Amino acid sequence: MHILLIEDDLDLGRGLQGALKLEGWTSEWLRRAEDAPRRLDEAMVDCVLLDLSLPDGSGFSLLRRWRAAGHAVPVIVITARTAVEDRLCGLDGGADDFVLKPFHTPELLSRIRAVVRRSARQSSNTWMVGDLKVEPIRHEASIAGQRLDLSAREFQLLVELARDPGAVIAKVRLAQRLEPLGEPVDFSVIEVHVSNLRKKIGAERIRTVRGVGYMLVP
Amino acid sequence: MVRRVLGALLVAFLLVGVALMTTHFVIFKWTMASNPAVKQLGDSIVSAVEGLDDRDAGKYLAITDDHWHHYRRYVGMPHGDLLFQLRRVNGEIAYRSPALEGATLSVESGQLAIMEVAGGSYWVIQTEAGPWRLYVAQPFVGDAMVLRLIGSEMLPSVLIAFGVVLIPLWVAVRRGMLPLADLAKRLASRPAHDLSPIDVIPKHEELKSVVLAFEKLLAQLRLHVERERAFVHDAAHELRTPMAAIATQAHVLTYAPDSLKRREAGDALHQALDRASHLSRQLLDLSALDDGHPRAPQRLDAASLVQQALARAAPQAMALGLELSLEAPDQLPCALDRVAFESVLGNLLENALRYVPAGGRVVVSLAQTERRLTLAVADDGPGIPPEARERVFERFWRGRAHESIPGSGLGLAIVRQAALRLGGHVAIEDGLDGRGVRFVLQMPL
Helix, strand or coil, X not given: CEEEEECCCHHHHHHHHHHHHHCCCEEEEECCHHHXXXXXXXXXXXXXXXXXXXXXXXXXXXXXXXXXXXXXXXXXXXXXXXXXXXXXXXXXXXCCEEEECCCCHHHHHHHHHHHHHHHHHHHCCCEEECCEEEECCCCEEEECCEECCCCHHHHHHHHHHHCCXXXXXXXXXXXXXXXXXXXXXXXHHHHHHHHHHHHHHCHHHEXXXXXXXXXXXX | CHHHHHHHHHHHHHHHHHHHHHHHHHHHHHHHHHCCHHHHHHHHXXXXXXXXXXXXXXXXXXXXHHHHHHHXXXXXXXXXXXXXXXXXXXXXXXXXXXXXCCCCCCCCCCCCEEEEECCEEEEEEEEEECCEEEEEEEECCCHHHHHHHHXXXXXXXXXXXXXXXXXXXXXXXXXXXXXXXXXXXXXXXXXXXXXXXXXXXXXXXXXXXXXXXXXXXXXXXXXXXXXXXXXXXXXXXXXXXXXXXXXXXXXXXXXXXXXXXXXXXXXXXXXXXXXXXXXXXXXXXXXXXXXXXXXXXXXXXXXXXXXXXXXXXXXXXXXXXXXXXXXCCCCCEEEECHHHHHHHHHXXXXXXXXXXXXXXXXXXXXXXXXXXXXXXXXECCCCCCHHHCCHHXXXXXXXXXXXXXXXXXXXXHHHXXXXXXXXXXXXXXXXXXXXXXXXXXEEEC
């Protein structure tokens, strides 16, 4: 895996490069926003670690420029700025995740793994969650080779949950993502579809957080 | 100051001058139309000659003519002579001013008319008594000339009045400014860091309110600086402990004889680092909420906001063996300061996840009643004894019972500060099933 690191602090940059190397990953370290590539070669870079407070300009503008150009490479924003506001700003501005200084190196590494996995999953044709296999392009799902007979809504719901197994997906997110199939979706409709999906794939595979949302058990 | 007083006074006198001239002009016009002085003169002369014969009347007129000729020169009237013409009703002329050079004055009775005669314009009026008709002609004066005359007559008095008003006004203004200059000098001579009260009570009412407002500002500043100092002191003090722990574990890590010990020291080092970074993050949050610049409320769906915050926290709750749930309407559109609201929710959730033991429940609820929004986080954990319920909101205060659980003692201080910024407040009640604790944020919408 190849990581692009954009961080102006010498100690932190050196330390991070060392940690990435221990993980067996290669990295390129830049210290100024103006050195950052205008285009991200998606074949070469698996993940970007971006410091927000660069000496020659905000990392935000860099991020926005990449996203505006349509680059989907996962970006994890690193910042020492005040917590909540920057996090909101960064996530809205197209960051995949957000890490506040000072951070735990193992946590950063696991977040890199998570965003890269998620991004790889987005582009791959087959997603495996245990013995559950979801093929979004072919509109097929199976458990241990046994094909599942799912309605369009149930399949869509499964896809949304399988995008990020182990994460709780809020009902409001599900409602937003299911909308395109036609009529607006309200929460009770989602509950019905989830309950039907449970019957077909096994109740223990989907956990409910009451009032909040659902999680596909990884 | 000088220029402003002079300017205002000049404008005032200019206005007075214009008003006076207008009044005089209007009165002049009105008199000319109703009962002009020349008519009164005519009336008095003609009644004087009523009983006289031609010779005496002619003589009287000649004397009167001569008298006015000299009088008008004497007082300096610049516009020529009055002209007289006396004749009997049957037309026989008894007297005619020599300046008329044989011309005849003739107008309707009692009407003031303008006539061109003897090479000039005249107002002419005719009056009669007994057998006599008297014509009096007064040199005509145009409106512009009338105004000029009025103006030149008023100018000296206006100038005198200007001087007379200026002097006492000047003295009053100077005296009025003295205490202000005095105050300015006092303020300027204070050292930059001196926030003590000014301690002057000026005599003038207007200045008193300025000084009082200033004293209030100073008092606020003192309080602010005091708080800031206390906060920096506390923060530095709180950071010392995790820093010391980090230093110790780093030492152990460097000199540990075997890999097991090194591993333990490494784990402990990470824990201490976690603690320090958590603390610094919360200090930043708190100072951001403290800066006193409220953000504009943002239109958003509070229900969806809370749902997503809980969705993010849910995997951790599951891992801790807690049952997390939300009771909220599907949607709750409103306008609020999102950062402050998320601070309240985030810290209350973090607290619950930290203190409620495995197997416990955490119930978050969100509701709108009329113009109020209520957010509550309830659990069935260890709870907070009633006597500690006020103190938990203080900075760096931590309950005795939880010394084994790491925490900065800032979470609830942040909650209270954020609630203040939202215009609401946070209360503590009993939690679920008569156990645990329930934090309730009430805020106006």
